[in-house]
Amino acid sequence: MHPFTSKPEPTTCISFNLREFKFAQTLIFAIEEINNSTQLLPGVSLGYKIYDSCSSVALTVLSGMALMNGYEETLSDTSCSRPPAVHAIVGESNSSPTIGLASLVGPFSLPVISHFATCACLSNRKMYPSFFRTIPSDYYQSRALAKLVKHFGWTWVGTVRSRSDYGSNGIAAFEESAKEEGICIEYSEAIFKTDPQDQFLKTVEVIKKGTARVVLAFIALGDFVPLLKVISQHNITGIQWVGSESWITSRTLAETKEYSFLSGAVGFAIANAKLMGLREFLVNVHPDQEPNNELLKEFWETTFQCSLSNSGSGGCTGSERIAELQNEYTDVSELRIANKVYTAVYAIAQTLHNILKDIKSSTKSSKGERPTPQKVLEYIGGVKFTVKTGEEIFFDASGNPVARYDLVNWQPVQDGSLQFKNVGFYDSSLPSEQHLQVNQEHILWTGDSGQLPVSVCSETCPPGTRKAVQKGRPVCCYDCIPCGEGEISNGTGKIHAV
Incomplete structure (x- = not known):
């Protein structure tokens, strides 16, 4: 204060x-x-x-x-x-x-x-x-994520969010939609990039102890990185990550081999585009051409590890070439x-x-x-x-564009990094039953598996039994008890026997 x-x-x-x-x-x-x-x-x-x-x-x-x-x-x-x-x-x-x-x-x-x-x-x-x-507004993304989770049959998930307007509002909308879809939340953790290490360790412990195999990370990239560092140190694997648009197409994360446990992640991303001439523009900038561009000076000194104000040892020569770099800026x-x-x-x-x-x-x-x-x-x-x-650009009465997303899946490549593969889309302008389209046969899941992960609190009750909700636990958690004498349940997942 x-x-x-x-x-x-x-x-x-x-x-x-x-x-x-x-x-x-x-x-x-x-x-x-x-x-x-x-x-x-x-x-x-x-x-x-x-x-x-x-x-x-x-x-x-x-x-x-x-x-x-x-x-x-x-x-x-x-x-x-x-x-x-x-x-x-x-x-x-x-x-x-x-x-x-x-x-x-x-x-x-x-x-x-x-x-x-x-x-x-x-x-x-x-x-x-x-x-x-x-x-697009997260109003659409949160609902799209709930539909995606339901599509894969995951009814038991954990969530991690940024402790910010972005994370709190996004998860609140997801939880509302998830409830409508019959999805239960095992835990909901909140973090921020400036949190002490203890907070990140606490969140990691919650993830480790949880039984949900699917974790939705509705989190800003800057908040996610410190959490990922802690997760990598604790060797947590087997989690199916679902991501929000802030980090799901981050090249920095995908190229960091310590974060290979994110392989198989799925999430909605803003549709990709090609801007002709942009790369040439990006790689041809030079501090000498724009002496008033302080950000360009800082970029140059940070990238090439030299000083523009020092002509001696450690000074920039001016002949450094951005075109030879391979990083998030030039990609x-x-x-x-x-x-x-x-x-x-x-x-x-x-x-x-x-x-x-x-x-x-x-x-x-x-x-x-x-x-x-x-x-x-x-x-x-x-x-x-x-x-x-x-792309056609226009705004609705609330200042928003049409909500269109690519569904992307993180898949490994030979050099050990991860690539983003389009495996579907979400388009709010289509009829409601056509909003979500998924090419599930092209998805590679966590652990580089072709097998869809299962994340439920309780397995579906077999015929001859009915659900009995466990006291004090979410509705997704139940016991399967035999039907009473004179009752019959000839289907799976029945709440009542008749």
Whole structure:
């Protein structure tokens, strides 16, 4: 707790995040592509300002204030009376910081479009009137996960979630849907990346002692990594992992051989995409070309383990080549979330294009009229267009896109790492009975087995017996007792004998 008698120490980033830097560079790539277009916003150049929030709510709010007020360190008498410095904000990647940002800028009608904040809570139009996103709401993912678990016949599962808006809301929605599907939760653990080691050890003990063979991890990537490190140290195997979109296509996890116990994991991922020209853009950036890009400098020094400010021993030569690297930044085989950054930028650009087109054709428009954030907010809800990947972009009344997911399965490759194989999909735009499609014969389960794991609290009662729920335990846990004299049960899993 801060005493408020002195200025608090600034929040510092713990480490450099390649995935987040890639998102930032994808935003720049999209803006430069639009600025070079003769079809979209001809004669108009888009600018940008990028802030590093370190996934911190406080720094995200600070960044939002800077974007509204014109990047000033301190507020003046005119700071709140002039228009915001930007027309829209793209971000943040995590739900909790995005909630802070959307709460801050919403009253000023400044649009926020997130590429990765999935909390269903953000669909609340009363609380977040200017929020939009290019990634589906967890309202759909949580229900899709419950249907998936039911599809495989797993009625007894454990859950681990992030202790955040993302994890808590996601698991709450899953538990609600799971109950409707007849699925029971053995335990529900919550963790956060800054938790002491004891908390991670406690969660691992709960998983070890549990009888559920299936564990749903509705957890942010940053929270999952410290837990995985502890699990790998305790040699826990035989768990069938089910993942949320935050980590289920993480190349970093898949290429870490210590986490090979994740082999067989299944989960829903945002549909993949190919962005022509992105790799060339990513590998050809250089600090000399962008001297004001502090993130690029930090990326260069972190990646090549050298110093740009030191010309002697340990200094960067400038001849280092990004193209020779193989990491999450240079890999363009998985652009699921980067593509959502790309479409967010295009949604703003298309909205501005429509506004300027209407201003030009309107007889009521005053000379020199320019778009405002309020105008962008008014128009963006009705924007509808197709990006070069073929994806059609539009928003519903709550600012959400259509919910479409790939069902992915982690399968081993020869070098010991894991690859993501598409084994189905979930599409909320189809009739309800067709929402979930699974190619089960292509799935490889935990332990590299082709045999579907079983996760039930009690086996199905055979004919001649009936279920007797165990006192104080979930309905999925029962004993099978013989039918009484004169009663008959000629099917399996009967509750009553007749």
